[in-house]
Amino acid sequence: MKHQIREDGGAAVVALEGDIDLKTSPEARKILIDAVGRNVPVVVDLSRVNYIDSSGVASLIEAFQKARKSGRKFVLAAVSAGAMRVLNLARMDKVFTICADVADGLAKVR
Amino acid sequence: MAKSAPRKAKAADKETKAAQAAVPSANAMDLLAAMGLDFATTMDIESTLAGALRRIAGYVGAEAGALFMLGSGGTMLRCHACVGPTNIVGLSIGAGQGIVGRVVQTNKGEIVRDVEDDPQFDGQVDAKTGFTTRSILCAPLSVKDERLGAIELINKRGGDNLFEQADLTLLEALASSAALAVLNARMAAELVEQERVRHELELAAEIQRSLLPPPEGPDFPAHGVNLPARTVSGDFYDFFRLDDGRVCFTLGDVSGKGMNAALLMAKAASLFRCLGRTVHEPGRLLGRINFEIAETATRGMFITMVAGIYCPATGRVRFSNAGHEPLQLHRPDGSFEEFPADTPPVGIVPGAPGEAFPEVEAALDGGALYVFTDGVTEGYTAEGVELGIDGLKDILIRDATAVAADRLASVARVLAAGGGERGLRDDVTIMAIDDASAADGRSAHPSGRVAAPAIAAVPVMTLRLPAVADRLRLIRAAIGETVRSLGGAEETAHDMVLAVDEACQNIIRHAYKGDSKGEIVIEISQEGAKLIILLKDFAPTIDPSTVRPRNLGDVRPGGLGTHLIREVVDEMVFLKPPPEGGNILRLVKRIG
Numbered sequence: 143m144k145h146q147i148r149e150d151g152g153a154a155v156v157a158l159e160g161d162i163d164l165k166t167s168p169e170a171r172k173i174l175i176d177a178v179g180r181n182v183p184v185v186v187d188l189s190r191v192n193y194i195d196s197s198g199v200a201s202l203i204e205a206f207q208k209a210r211k212s213g214r215k216f217v218l219a220a221v222s223a224g225a226m227r228v229l230n231l232a233r234m235d236k237v238f239t240i241c242a243d244v245a246d247g248l249a250k251v252r
Numbered sequence: 253m254a255k256s257a258p259r260k261a262k263a264a265d266k267e268t269k270a271a272q273a274a275v276p277s278a279n280a281m282d283l284l285a286a287m288g289l290d291f292a293t294t295m296d297i298e299s300t301l302a303g304a305l306r307r308i309a310g311y312v313g314a315e316a317g318a319l320f321m322l323g324s325g326g327t328m329l330r331c332h333a334c335v336g337p338t339n340i341v342g343l344s345i346g347a348g349q350g351i352v353g354r355v356v357q358t359n360k361g362e363i364v365r366d367v368e369d370d371p372q373f374d375g376q377v378d379a380k381t382g383f384t385t386r387s388i389l390c391a392p393l394s395v396k397d398e399r400l401g402a403i404e405l406i407n408k409r410g411g412d413n414l415f416e417q418a419d420l421t422l423l424e425a426l427a428s429s430a431a432l433a434v435l436n437a438r439m440a441a442e443l444v445e446q447e448r449v450r451h452e453l454e455l456a457a458e459i460q461r462s463l464l465p466p467p468e469g470p471d472f473p474a475h476g477v478n479l480p481a482r483t484v485s486g487d488f489y490d491f492f493r494l495d496d497g498r499v500c501f502t503l504g505d506v507s508g509k510g511m512n513a514a515l516l517m518a519k520a521a522s523l524f525r526c527l528g529r530t531v532h533e534p535g536r537l538l539g540r541i542n543f544e545i546a547e548t549a550t551r552g553m554f555i556t557m558v559a560g561i562y563c564p565a566t567g568r569v570r571f572s573n574a575g576h577e578p579l580q581l582h583r584p585d586g587s588f589e590e591f592p593a594d595t596p597p598v599g600i601v602p603g604a605p606g607e608a609f610p611e612v613e614a615a616l617d618g619g620a621l622y623v624f625t626d627g628v629t630e631g632y633t634a635e636g637v638e639l640g641i642d643g644l645k646d647i648l649i650r651d652a653t654a655v656a657a658d659r660l661a662s663v664a665r666v667l668a669a670g671g672g673e674r675g676l677r678d679d680v681t682i683m684a685i686d687d688a689s690a691a692d693g694r695s696a697h698p699s700g701r702v703a704a705p706a707i708a709a710v711p712v713m714t715l716r717l718p719a720v721a722d723r724l725r726l727i728r729a730a731i732g733e734t735v736r737s738l739g740g741a742e743e744t745a746h747d748m749v750l751a752v753d754e755a756c757q758n759i760i761r762h763a764y765k766g767d768s769k770g771e772i773v774i775e776i777s778q779e780g781a782k783l784i785i786l787l788k789d790f791a792p793t794i795d796p797s798t799v800r801p802r803n804l805g806d807v808r809p810g811g812l813g814t815h816l817i818r819e820v821v822d823e824m825v826f827l828k829p830p831p832e833g834g835n836i837l838r839l840v841k842r843i844g
Binding site for chain 1: 575593595596597600601602721722724725728743746747749750753754757760761812813815816819820
């Protein structure tokens with residue numbers, strides 16, 4: 143799994159890439175929680191995440207809960223079909239704010 | 253260094269005497285016997301050790317003595333008792349430091365006649381205390397290879413001031429019985445602690461039982477059963493009648509097991525009792541409970557929960573299902589109607605306090621509405637297979653004419669028998685709301701299950717891999733390719749990849765508990781249009797009755813993986829494990 147973080151107008155855009163599975167989810171969790179820890183809104187770009195499993199979903203939930211606690215926005219953007227399927231199955235599509243693309247996500251958190 | 257020269261001159265002469273005196277004298281035997289008895293009967297090991305040290309120092313004629321014990325990490329030695337002019341109780345040194353450290357490491361007693369000649373001697377303590385150490389007698393405190401510490405005596409008084417072999421033999425004998433006593437005391441303390449924890453768990457279980465409603469007579473519309481898999485349960489149900497005659501009910505399942513699940517269960521059940529008296533709309537009630545739970549819920553924990561209200565006058569029920577197993581309405585004509593969840597579980601998204609969860613309203617039409625946890629459908633029958641939703645329906649159909657309490661007892665009996673001595677796999681909780689307006693209308697209905705036509709299974713592929721997270725990628729690639737090659741759609745391939753991945757994770761994390769030496773065998777076969785995947789592991793057969801603490805650092809919402817598997821496959825069932833142990837999970841998916 144690879145990742146990139148960039149600042150865009152006061153928000154952090156975290157782009158994850160590859161498979162988020164049992165092996166890589168601890169790293170994904172750390173990246174997401176660190177991003178939330180910056181105390182800025184977070185947009186998670188999932189366009190290049192081909193596969194996400196329950197441990198990956200749990201990492202997203204935990205980061206999302208942390209962001210909520212500190213009153214920061216946390217949205218998912220450009221979710222790939224594979225990842226969207228798992229979020230739907232986990233009934234997490236209603237939990238997260240899911241935006242069509244990163245620009246939408248940035249508009250949503252501002 | 254004038255003082256050491258004459259002492260050394262006498263040393264050779266002393267060696268022979270020492271060898272002759274290596275057997276403890278009659279007095280020494282008396283001392284050992286007395287101290288052995290002290291150790292065997294003591295209730296206060298620390299003061300007995302201190303007393304023993306005093307006596308042996310007196311007997312041998314040492315100026316000072318100290319007893320060091322290894323700390324829990326095994327890296328430090330701490331002085332627990334001492335005699336002599338300076339008090340060093342509480343002093344800590346490295347586990348390999350000084351002569352006492354060496355004795356602990358080599359596990360062999362030593363006579364050091366002149367510390368000046370021993371480079372290992374650590375003068376720091378002397379420097380701090382002003383005491384002058386000349387010679388040391390030191391014996392390890394150990395039982396076989398279990399090292400506990402060491403006893404040392406310092407500077408022999410009188411005579412030629414040299415410790416003898418007989419002194420060491422005596423000290424070693426004393427050290428062995430002291431070590432046994434220390435070990436016994438530690439084991440006794442652990443037993444007391446275990447007993448205390450067991451007692452507290454039982455108190456907790458008693459409080460939990462008190463949160464469940466008392467059984468009602470046959471005329472009351474609501475009945476429930478709860479069988480905890482362990483002492484305490486993460487499941488709950490409750491019902492009570494309002495003044496207007498309507499009956500409020502709830503049933504829930506906290507993610508995870510053990511004490512933290514039990515505590516969250518207590519909170520949710522209490523909130524329902526309290527808020528349910530005034531909030532008579534199930535959707536708003538769940539919204540309110542969600543607000544309270546999500547505000548304080550710990551990492552990753554959540555509750556799948558149903559809340560509802562039944563009106564006996566109209567036979568109608570209103571309920572809200574937050575992430576829970578579908579409710580089943582058994583109609584008088586024998587058919588079942590399913591009401592799946594339409595909102596995520598409670599405790600994940602902190603909504604507004606006034607937020608309402610979606611509600612469903614249905615006429616029971618003289619039927620019975622069943623709400624239950626996955627412990628019911630995933631529990632084993634006596635045949636060693638999961639009861640499953642069809643198995644549950646079979647029991648409810650067979651006993652349809654019985655009163656609710658008896659129908660629920662039938663289900664509980666089947667699962668208790670299936671659990672056998674190994675106990676239940678998960679908490680079992682089931683509740684029935686009988687539409688009293690037409691209770692006689694229900695009739696026994698023959699099972700509508702049709703045996704599948706027998707088509708021989710054709711083996712497709714077998715994978716045998718180490719049960720480690722590193723291999724999941726490979727497994728996913730293999731499953732994806734296999735499903736595609738058998739004509740499965742891209743979506744089916746993705747879903748089956750997910751199901752097998754999650755099942756393998758369960759094996760890695762729960763069956764092998766991270767032991768990387770285990771193996772997973774994946775056997776894929778095709779039976780007509782059905783893809784059959786068997787996942788085998790060789791870990792101990794999963795036994796929910798063995799209490800193991802949940803890792804609090806484990807943030808993954810419990811059961812999410814299993815939920816995903818169930819969502820995507822047509823059938824998921826644990827087969828009866830082979831007698832030599834292990835687990836076999838069978839997944840079935842219709843493709844093409």
